[in-house]
Amino acid sequence: MNDLGQLVENFRPPAFPGSLFLSFEGIEGAGKSTQIVSVKNYLESRDFRVIVLREPGGTSFGEKLRQAILGSKNPIHPVSEMHLFASSRAQLLTEVTMKELNVPGTVVIYDRYIDSSIAYQGKGRGLGTETILRTHQTFPLSLMPHKTFYLKIDPELSYRRQKVRNAPKDYFEKQGLEFYQKLVEGYEEALSVFPKRICAIDGSQGEKEVFNQIKEILDQLLFQEQKEF
Ligand code: Z5A
Numbered sequence: 001m002n003d004l005g006q007l008v009e010n011f012r013p014p015a016f017p018g019s020l021f022l023s024f025e026g027i028e029g030a031g032k033s034t035q036i037v038s039v040k041n042y043l044e045s046r047d048f049r050v051i052v053l054r055e056p057g058g059t060s061f062g063e064k065l066r067q068a069i070l071g072s073k074n075p076i077h078p079v080s081e082m083h084l085f086a087s088s089r090a091q092l093l094t095e096v097t098m099k100e101l102n103v104p105g106t107v108v109i110y111d112r113y114i115d116s117s118i119a120y121q122g123k124g125r126g127l128g129t130e131t132i133l134r135t136h137q138t139f140p141l142s143l144m145p146h147k148t149f150y151l152k153i154d155p156e157l158s159y160r161r162q163k164v165r166n167a168p169k170d171y172f173e174k175q176g177l178e179f180y181q182k183l184v185e186g187y188e189e190a191l192s193v194f195p196k197r198i199c200a201i202d203g204s205q206g207e208k209e210v211f212n213q214i215k216e217i218l219d220q221l222l223f224q225e226q227k228e229f
Contacts, residue, residue: 004130008193010137011144014097018104020048020222021097021143023113025190026151027183028173029161030203031210032111035151038211039218043107046222051100054111056088059095070170078125085117086135093140114141115148115190115198120172123186124179129193144197147221149214150187151203155180 013021022039024032040050057066065088069076076084100108114136122132136142153161155177162173191198201213 004133004193007130007133007137010142011133011194012142013146014101014143016098016101016104016106019101019106019108020147021101021108021110021145023110023115023145023148024151025112025115025119025148025187025198026203027119027153027155027158027180027187029158029165030151030153031207032151034207035149035210035214036109036111038207039109039214042211042215043218047105048222049103049106051096051106051108052111053092053096053108055092055113055116056085058092059088061091062088070172072171076171078121078127081125082117082121082127082132082135085121086141089113090141093143097143098140110145113145113148115150115187115194118190118193119183119186123182123189124175129186129189133193144194146197147217148194148198149217150191150198150200151210152184152187152200153203155184157204 024036026032036052040052043050055062056069057063065084069081069084097108097110100106114132117132117136118129121127122129158180159177162169191200199217201210203210
């Protein structure tokens with residue numbers, strides 16, 4: 001086993017019987033927030049208790065970090081960026097996520113998690129996947145979702161969807177097409193490191209088609225005879 005393979009062995013889903021940890025990933029405009037609303041409604045209709053959290057943020061400390069990063073007018077060093085996102089993540093895991101998952105029948109859904117760090121800081125900022133994984137090998141950052149839905153779109157579609165929305169651009173949205181291309185490569189790298197956890201779904205399809213694919217995977221995970229969690 002190579003170094004990366006050994007490192008990956010450290011990462012595990014949290015051991016809370018009857019609860020599930022999910023995350024959604026993708027570049028801007030991939031449809032994460034849209035799908036999370038549909039998934040939440042679906043799971044609630046099946047009597048799960050659903051908690052949706054976003055990164056960075058979700059705690060008062062994390063929301064301050066979110067403001068500091070996404071509102072920054074000046075460049076932030078990639079190493080600082082990586083640690084700021086990791087700090088927000090560790091806080092959210094301990095203050096909120098682990099307590100919620102301790103209640104059986106709960107599904108915690110994250111809007112972005114470690115794969116965003118692999119894509120944005122690892123590939124986009126050039127720190128490399130191994131650096132991101134090493135930073136996350138200590139508990140609680142070593143906790144992994146049971147399943148991650150990566151909504152895959154290309155940078156051109158991301159730009160088109162951002163344009164339709166016409167919201168003010170934040171720190172990352174000001175980057176050019178080349179940066180977005182690197183993000184797509186970063187997500188592909190995450191997929192190759194965690195092939196069992198991450199499901200890639202074509203995010204350029206209509207909302208309903210994307211949801212149906214997610215639902216199929218969720219149904220297998222939640223209602224199959226031998227649950228994986
Ligand atoms: N970041 C990082 O660098 N490192 C890290 O470790 C973490 C984060 C955790 C947080 O952004 C930023 O932090 C992010 C990465 C960085 N970079 N940026 N910017 P955020 O939370 O503020 O924003 P976002 O995650 O990128 O959200 P988003 O732009 O809203 O994207 P989305 O949630 O995936 O998309 P959406 O809101 O569901 O949909 C976007 C639009 O497309 C909207 O008008 C929809 O109606 C439309 N849409 C959605 N689905 C479809 C389909 N299927 N067809 C057609 N139209 C659709």
